[in-house]
Amino acid sequence: xxxxxxxxxxxxxxxxxxxxxxxxxxxxxxxxxxxxxxxxxxxxxxxxxxxxxxxxxxxxxxxxxxxxxxxxxxxxxxxxxxxxxxxxxxxxxxxxxxxxxxxxxxxxxxxxxxxxxxx
Numbered sequence: 001x002x003x004x005x006x007x008x009x010x011x012x013x014x015x016x017x018x019x020x021x022x023x024x025x026x027x028x029x030x031x032x033x034x035x036x037x038x039x040x041x042x043x044x045x046x047x048x049x050x051x052x053x054x055x056x057x058x059x060x061x062x063x064x065x066x067x068x069x070x071x072x073x074x075x076x077x078x079x080x081x082x083x084x085x086x087x088x089x090x091x092x093x094x095x096x097x098x099x100x101x102x103x104x105x106x107x108x109x110x111x112x113x114x115x116x117x118x119x
Contacts, residue, residue, distance in 0.1 A: 014098030021095050022046045030080070030092040030119065032108060034099050039073045041080045041108055043092055052087050055080035073104035077111030084117060091118040 023029030023046040033040045042054035057063075057072040061079065065072060084092065099105045113119070 010098040012098070014095075017095065017098060021093050023093060023095075027091050027093050028052055028089060029095045030084075030109075030112065030117070031095040032097050032099065032105055034073075034097070034104055037069070039069070039076055039104050039108060041076055041112075043080065043084050043087075043089060052089060053080060053083040055083060070104050070107045073107040074111040077108035078115050080108075081112040081115030081117045084112075085115070090116065094119045 021029060023044050025045050025047060028043045028045045030041060030043050038057050040054070040056040040058075043052045044050070045052055055062075055076045057065075057076050059079075062072065062075050065075060084090075094109060096105050096109075101109070109119075
């Protein structure tokens with residue numbers, strides 16, 4: 001029961017956050033999802049309803065990398081920023097997905113900023 005209430009609380013936080021955060025073609029939304037073992041991120045244009053760039057630690061490029069989950073999250077953020085820049089994007093709005101801005105979520109965001117994404 002405790003896990004389900006934690007999930008419900010995160011979804012409530014994410015719903016509250018999404019009332020204010022929306023991606024446009026000029027500033028798409030960088031959405032993060034963190035599971036127990038993996039991390040996923042995508043850049044979304046909500047008006048067009050399409051994903052412009054995505055990355056996760058399950059990709060072949062990152063799959064063999066050892067290290068902590070935080071180190072893998074940093075690599076995912078850097079890879080996502082490179083793909084977003086290649087797609088012609090330089091500014092996004094950050095959607096932490098109801099997760100606390102700490103640990104893996106923060107590492108991903110900082111790595112994306114270091115690679116040139118502005119948010």
